[in-house]
Amino acid sequence: MKTCRCTVPKMHAVFSPSEAEDVLVIVISLFLDRRLEGLLLILGDCLNSLISYFNTSEWESSCLIVAESISKRVKMDLNCLRLVDCITGTNDRSKFLRSQLALQLLKNSFCLKVANVERILKSVTSINVKEKECNFFVLYVHIVLMDNLLFSSDAFRNKTAIIDAWRNFLRNCSTHIGCTDWRFYASKVRNKASYLLQGAMLKRPAGSGSIPAK
Incomplete structure (x- = not known):
């Protein structure tokens, strides 16, 4: 008895990698764009x-290009947090993009030529909240971005x-x-830090001890 075999025509890419990055x-x-708030679900589907x-071999380099491009278009204010938050996917690619976008935004904020995580972390943690001139609004943006950088993907969980x-x-x-x-923004920083600390305590790196069982 012969079996039927379905054939699917070879699919051709609609966009080149660089064109897909631009889109x-x-x-x-x-x-x-506040005028498009009614289309957020559709935009989310397009984003995903x-x-x-992208092909697996293309994604890492394309992700970096996309993150760098976006980071140059937005100021270090609540809008940059909105862009990071819009990447809501739970798959590895979405989490990597969210982490890389946070990294590039922080890199630009501290005027660094190289996106070095350790140096960025040192820049953030060197801020003294007791100083009279401490800019708590900027600090708020920094701690939200830093938390996304460290915990959106698994790259730093064991560091x-x-x-x-x-x-x-x-x-x-x-x-x-x-x-x-x-x-x-002092109270917002305090409350956000307290909230993020609770989450960070649940994401303990391997070998750093475990949370006692209840």
Whole structure:
């Protein structure tokens, strides 16, 4: 008895990798347009489709190009956090893009030529919240981006020194900023640091000890 075999015509790529990168940058940037808030679900579907469009061999380099391009288009304010938040996928590619975008935004914020995670972490954690001139709004943006950088992907989960340094800084922010500190965004930094610290304690690097069982 003969069996039927279905054949599927060879699919051709609609976009070249560079064209797909440009479209991905445009789609992510559209999340900032308040007039398109009613289309966020559609934009999210487009975003996920584009992320899946690249070949495995293309994705890492294309992701870096996309992250660098977007980071040059947006200021270090709440809009950059909005762009990071729009990448909501839970697959490895989406998490990697979210982490890389946070990395490039922080790199530009600190005027670094190379996106060195250790140097960025040192720049963030060297901020003294007790200083009178501390810019808590910028600090708020920095800690949200730093947390996305470290925990969106699995790249740093086993880097004990990095994760411990980050936890200590979050702990200092949550305890050294008083409840009666009325400086602009001080309370938001304290509350966000406390919230992120709880999440960071659950993401303990391997070999750093375990959370006691209840």
